[in-house]
Amino acid sequence: MDLFLTNGGRNQPIAVFLHASGDVLGRWGARPAYIQAVMDRFKTNNPDKEEADYKEKLNQTYGEIGELYQVSNDYQHVILHELRDLFTTFSS
Helix, strand or coil, rough: CHHHEEEEEECEEEEEEEECCEEEEEEEECHHHHHHHHHHHHHHHCCCEEEEHHHHHHHHHHHHHHHHHHCCCCCCCHHHHHHHHHCCCCCC
């Protein structure tokens, strides 16, 4: 698992696609790109975990991410699209 960290952390779900030889063909996860962008923005804007309001801002970010999942099922279609795009990069 430590070979496939997301921004230095252990996250799930991560999908790792391997060739029969064990070579990594690609990976996906832990969130659709537009949802992951919310967390990436948070981490860029809040690099110091010791700040007094860090946990409050992190919880707000988790709330925003949760809302994106609940607003519609578009994320499911986005995941499929992202995986389809990834699969096209695999050589046969």
